[in-house]
Amino acid sequence: MLTLEATLGLDDQHTQTAYTELNRQFINGHWVDGRETATIDNLNPFTEAVIHTLRSAGTADVDAAFDAAKKTSSVWANTNPLVRRDILLNAATILQERQEEFIHWLTQETGSTYLKGLLEVQQSRDILLEASSFPTRMHGRTTASTIDGKETYVYRKPLGVVSLISPWNFPLYLSMRTIAPALAVGNSMVVKPASQSLVTGGTIIAKLLEEAGVPAGVFNVVVGRSEIMGDYFTAHPYSRMVSFTGSTPVGKGIGRIAGEGLKKSALELGGNNVFIVLDDADVDKAVDGAVFGRFLHQGQVCMATNRILIHESRYDEFRTKFVARVKQLPYGDPADKNTVVGPLIDQKAVQRILGILQSAVADGAVVETGNVANGNVLQPTVLSGVTKAMRVFREEIFGPAVGLVSFATDAEAIGLANATDFGLSGALYTQDIYRGMQLARQVETGMMHINDQSANDEIHTPFGGEKSSGTGRFGGDFILDELTTVQWVSVQKVAREYPF
Structure with missing residues (x-):
């Protein structure tokens, strides 16, 4: 079992005991074992060693967590906004102090x-600080009435109980971007993290918020096998x-269940993100952006660059410089601070990506570098000669591989950019900013x-x-609309005359 040392020297002023019991459920302020006999092994994706084992939560645990959240929701919603603010500020401070502990777990x-x-x-930490201002940003309004x-x-009010199903790729942040604002505006919560990141997407966040002062029952974490409690969790009436x-397929199922329960949903799903290099682009700067945008966290990022479209007049220059840079990227053990490309989450992901690459090569693409796996580490890979008919163009790769596509005109670039079912993020390089803005607005993408x-x-x-x-928006005031509801209250100050 992998553990941290008993204490961590986090700075000159603070020495804190490392968090323990991270392989248990957190329900109503208590750390307990799941009630199912089925277990979940938490694996290190590089060594494939078992970090620890957890007993799965079942439907009874889900009920207990939602019961706790429901019972505390009214009190939490009516807690002084400055108290909620201070708890989030406290959490941000603790997270900063425990930074190395959290990085270790990631x-x-x-x-x-x-x-x-x-x-x-x-x-x-930044989203905790941003959300700490939300308790006093719950703005309502007055408006004129058409009745004399x-x-x-x-009035703007919290929804009550909010549930979160978090992913494994950026589990801490992609959980916290809902958790922090949801708690800030007065919602209580139940979280189901991905089994591959049950600590960093769930239990270590519970430890952080517990230490920061969130009252028992307001925040709960249940970790379980999806086949046991997944749909039950999503459909819970509280x-x-x-x-x-x-992923998009799973998100569609969650959206369907949420719709049947007449509950709101915010779904951030797959991305097959385009990166366009126009004929007037600074190729060196474009290469810099493409290397980072594709290979951050092994490409396991929803808004990572997935397709690189290059004007035919700059294609050879970009390919040569990009491939040279990619060949220099250090890959291997993520514990080595020099490593840029670490392991994929599991062998299933490795084989899926190798299958996509093999299909592209069979259809005529050329391997410029990579396309070799060692364990769960896939070497940074670049394919040239990619066309829109290939799987590597149509599907989200979600790994350290990317295809290069040539285009002749701006119109062709926009057509290629919009030639998939996805529309999450994208990038465009040009020295003519106005031209770039005109083209950017034609790309069917949220960002x-x-x-x-x-x-x-x-x-x-x-x-x-x-x-x-996906649907919905995270960030700033936009997430406030997702996490709150409004209520119209009218006051008849002068006796009204009715027609009958």
């Missing part, structure tokens, strides 16, 4: 490189909103970045996709 559990882990912890003698008020980040790569997420901006990439 590396051991999800194969994060040190750089990726550091970025994820910092981003998680009446006053109209619109939940008024479900937040999910993950588009000019002279930058596609993997951007700022805590105050609207994050979300179009088409099969």
Whole structure:
């Protein structure tokens, strides 16, 4: 079993005991074992060693967690907003102090490189700080009435209980971007993390919030096998909103269940993100952006660059420089701070991607570098001569491989960009900013970045996709609309005369 040392020296002022009991359920303020006999092995994706084993939660555990959230929701919603603010600020401080502990778990559990882990912890801290202002941003309004003698008020209120199903790729941040604002505006929560990241997407967050002062029952974590309690969790009647980040097929099922329960949903799903290099682009800068946008966290990022479209006049230059850079990327053990490309989450992912690459080569694509796997580590891979008929173009790769596509005109580039069912993020390089903005607005995607790569997420901006990439928006005031409801209250100050 992999553990941290008993204590961690986190800075000159603080020495804290490492979190324990991370392989248990957190329900109503108690750390308990799941009630099912089935177990979940938490695996290190690089060594494939068992970190620890957890007893799966069942439907009874799900009920207990939602019962606790339901019972505490009213009290939490009416807690002084400055108290909620201070708890989130406290959590941000603790997270900063425990930064190395959290990075360690991201590396051991999800194969994060040190750089990726550091970025994820910092981003998680930033969303806690941003959300700490939300308790006093629950703005309602007054409006004129069409009835004489009446006053109209619109109040913004929390939904009550919010449920979250979090992913394994950026588990800490992609959980926290719902958790922090949901708690800030007065919702209680039940979280189901992915089994591959049960600690970093669930139990270590529970430890953090418990230490920060979140009252018992307000925040709960249940970890279980999806075949045992997945649909039951999503459909639970106490939940008024479900937040999910993950694959499009699973997201469609969650959206269907949420719709049947007449509950809100925010679904951030797959992305087959385009990266366009126009004929006037600075190729060196475009190469820099494409390398980062594709290979951050082994390409296991929803808004990672998935298809690189290059104007035919710049294609050879870009290919030569891009391939040279990719060949230099250090890959292997994510615990080595020099590593850029670590392991994929499991062997199933490795074989799936190798199958996509093999299919492309059979259809005429050329392997410029990579296409070799050692264990769960897939060498950084570049294919040239890719066409839109190939699987590598049509499907989200979600790994350290990318295809290069040539185009002749701006119109052809837009047509290629929109030639998939996805529309999450994208990037475009040009020295003519106005031209770039005109083209960016024609791409069917929720986000588009000019002279930058596609993997951007700022805590105050609207994050979300179009088409099969999901519904709803995260970030800033946009997530407030997802996590709250409004109520119209009118006051008839002067006796009203009715027609009968």
